Amino acid sequence: MLGSIIHKILELSNKREVDASTFEEQWEATFVQAEKDYFKNPYNKQFANLKYWLPFYSVKKEITRLRIAKLPATKLNNQVFHTGKHNSYSQAEESINYQFLTGVPDLIEYKKGKVYITDYKTGPIYTCKNGKIKGIKREYEEQLKTYGLIIKKREGIKAENIILSLENVSSGEIEKRTFKEDEYEGHFADLKSRIEVVNRHVDTGTHQALGNPGTPACKNCQFRPICSKYAVWLKTSLENSIDLYMEYADLLQQSGGYCLKTREGSAVMNIPNSVINQVKDCLNEGFFIYNLSQSKNDPKHYYWTRYSALYKA
Ligand code: SF4
Structure with a gap:
């Protein structure tokens, strides 16, 4: 999140829409908007006073301020390049x-x-x-x-x-x-041949063979719930922080909703009533839950979010 705020500020700076004199105001406005978006997910509310949860918040903010202050004050155009024009x-x-x-x-x-x-x-x-x-x-x-x-x-x-x-x-x-x-x-040539390989697999319906799962690669991939390679990887992955594979979990009723607990000690909390029948249906089999929010205090504890979904293995 801090990364996208810094990116946004640098983007504005490159367009000369923010400079040293307007940095503070622009940073705050960008941060407030990002914070608002973040807290749309009720489970993120556990991180109230977000600035204190973001690693090196003040340091990174100051580095960004210094970087912008160093930029020359000349106004650059922000226009698309046309062949034949080589001015600045x-x-x-x-x-x-x-x-x-x-x-x-x-x-x-x-x-x-x-x-x-x-x-x-x-x-x-x-x-x-x-x-x-x-x-x-x-x-x-x-x-x-x-x-x-x-x-x-x-x-x-x-x-x-x-x-x-x-x-x-x-x-x-x-x-x-x-x-x-x-x-x-x-x-x-290399990029062309990679695309040809992908297209060939798509044409022959063998695209699952292309999967090469890992945490950074798959983290933001929206195809996780339908990727069989990812499912196999997830079953043995201990480093995952948003998706979970569970077997034979207990379902307990708690004040904030239901809680799923495995024998290994993982727990998914705040499961809403609306999905509880689906959860009960899977209890004696292996199942996957996608798009959870991992607790900052205990990596074995997860919260159900409005994006979470459960699938039988
Ligand atoms: S989830 Fe599957 S399709 Fe998505 S990046 Fe990972 S391996 Fe590739």
Whole structure:
């Protein structure tokens, strides 16, 4: 959540709609709106005084303020690039497309025939091993390269004139990348072949074979309840925080609704009356519950949310 607030502020800053003098006011307005959205889910109300629950809230806010204060005061245009124009101007959070590729870089700046593409991250940008930096995260490098590829193909710009940057707004770390012509072409061919593989599986109805479940990959995937690979993974996954596989649970009536308890000690609380028959129907079998809210105090305790759903295994 803090990440999306910082992103929003940086986006406004890139459009020159916020500067050092209006930062406080804009930050508060963005935070209040984000907080309002967050508390639409009644189970999130346990995190009242949200600022105190967000790790490094004050530090990250101050870093964002400093970053914005450092930006030059010149007003940049926020217009879409047209082939043939190579003057200085920028576009922030605009969708870019080429054939089957699409992306939304945080910032694109055109200066004297060169294109500078920047993507901001609010968390670590490096992979580390034994305390040593191994390089920028593979998925971030691929994301940057794809943005560069779209611009290169769409605008016909030479590879050497596309400068890609990844910036960690929390730590201030910046990584720059350029790619060669053949690296872009190789990436384009690779992406094309990946899409062909996916299409082939979709055509033959074997798309379940494509699943490669894991916590970061699946966390925001809306297909979790119908993905058989994910279901298999979930049965043995102890690191999951939003979905749960349960077997032979007890159903107890409590003041805030029903509570499901497993022998291993996991519990799902606040189950509403409206779904209780469905729950009873599954009690002696394995079943999955999706979109729970995990307790901050006890990782084995979950709350039923209005997005939660139960499926037989
Ligand atoms: S839930 Fe299935 S489809 Fe979704 S990301 Fe995970 S493996 Fe892929």
